[in-house]
Amino acid sequence: APQSDVPTAAAALRKRLERASGGLRARGLAFSARTDRGVHAEQNFATCYFVEEVFQNETVLETLLQEVALHREDGLRDVEACRVPWNVHARAIGTGKHYRYRLAGGHPPKLIEMVAEVGRRKPGMPHEIDPHLLDIWQVHPPLDPELMQLAAYHLVGTHDFSSFRGGPIDNRPPVRTVTDIFVTDFGDEIVVDVFGQGFLRKMVRIIVGTLAEVGVGLRQADSLPQVLAHRNRQAAGITAPARGLTLMTVETEKDWFERIPED
CATH class of the missing domain: 3.30.70.660 (Pseudouridine synthase I, catalytic domain, C-terminal subdomain)
Known part of the structure; x- marks a missing residue:
């Protein structure tokens, strides 16, 4: 659940996605493991999707993935991003x-x-x-x-x-x-x-x-x-x-x- 009073991985990742996509909203953002407030994570997986047709373009999509993975001072480290089949969901792959x-x-x-x-x-x-x-x-x-x-x-x-x-x-x-x-x-x-x-x-x-x-x-x-x-x-x-x-x-x-x- 959103935790407005503390920094969270979900909020940081959502902000990265929004920035990388030029302000578009990532839908269905989900994580393989949910963590309580104050719990750390060395590894986790997340999935989301965009409904905009522009991301059907491979070049645009690859640029988005690279932007998401760039290091930023937001508490997320060693981020990797890739495209997966439409039916892959973070909660189901673990x-x-x-x-x-x-x-x-x-x-x-x-x-x-x-x-x-x-x-x-x-x-x-x-x-x-x-x-x-x-x-x-x-x-x-x-x-x-x-x-x-x-x-x-x-x-x-x-x-x-x-x-x-x-x-x-x-x-x-x-x-x-x-x-x-x-x-x-x-x-x-x-x-x-x-x-x-x-x-x-x-x-x-x-x-x-x-x-x-x-x-x-x-x-x-x-x-x-x-x-x-x-x-x-x-x-x-x-x-x-x-x-x-x-x-x-x-x-x-x-x-x-x-x-x-x-x-």
Whole structure:
């Protein structure tokens, strides 16, 4: 959904498309993976179309693609653009996603509050916090990554993830397949890598929040099967803050950046 108070990839891309097309409107702009406010993305795919006949001209279209891919100071990096068949849609081409979450325990409450305060400010406002800290979820108690990994094993596989679905609830089925979860201790931070075919709204953040509760001793690692069985959001843990989450990759069956002639 549009988020007028923060910069978004959708807004930046739409502006690029408008500029490259001479002010024409791109229709049906969609992304392979939707991200919440404050979530980063290293890779994503988007599709859109133009109804104007001028883009039937190959030279005009190629110029548009080149303009869209030009580097600009809008927060988008390493943009590639190509033409695809009319029936290719961003939401349908993904076969898997990899999310990474960074968190760290043992931080003083004062620092945690300072980081949270920066997050509540409008983008661009000055602050004295190390930028590195703004992409990590800091918690006060120490975290036990081994217990977190033991708990994570119970979430791998195909399950009803209703307990890990954030609101508002939509009509999408709650059954999802998580192929792997790895919890890695890097000393100054813990990284949780989650791989799956598709995810519910805020599902990865709720998974991490629940694993963090295990890591600080608020719940047992072997309680996760019961959490799944409840199929109730209240059974799972807190929703981890958006700032620690990054969409790393979107897997596709083929390389869409081969220049494909339209049928």
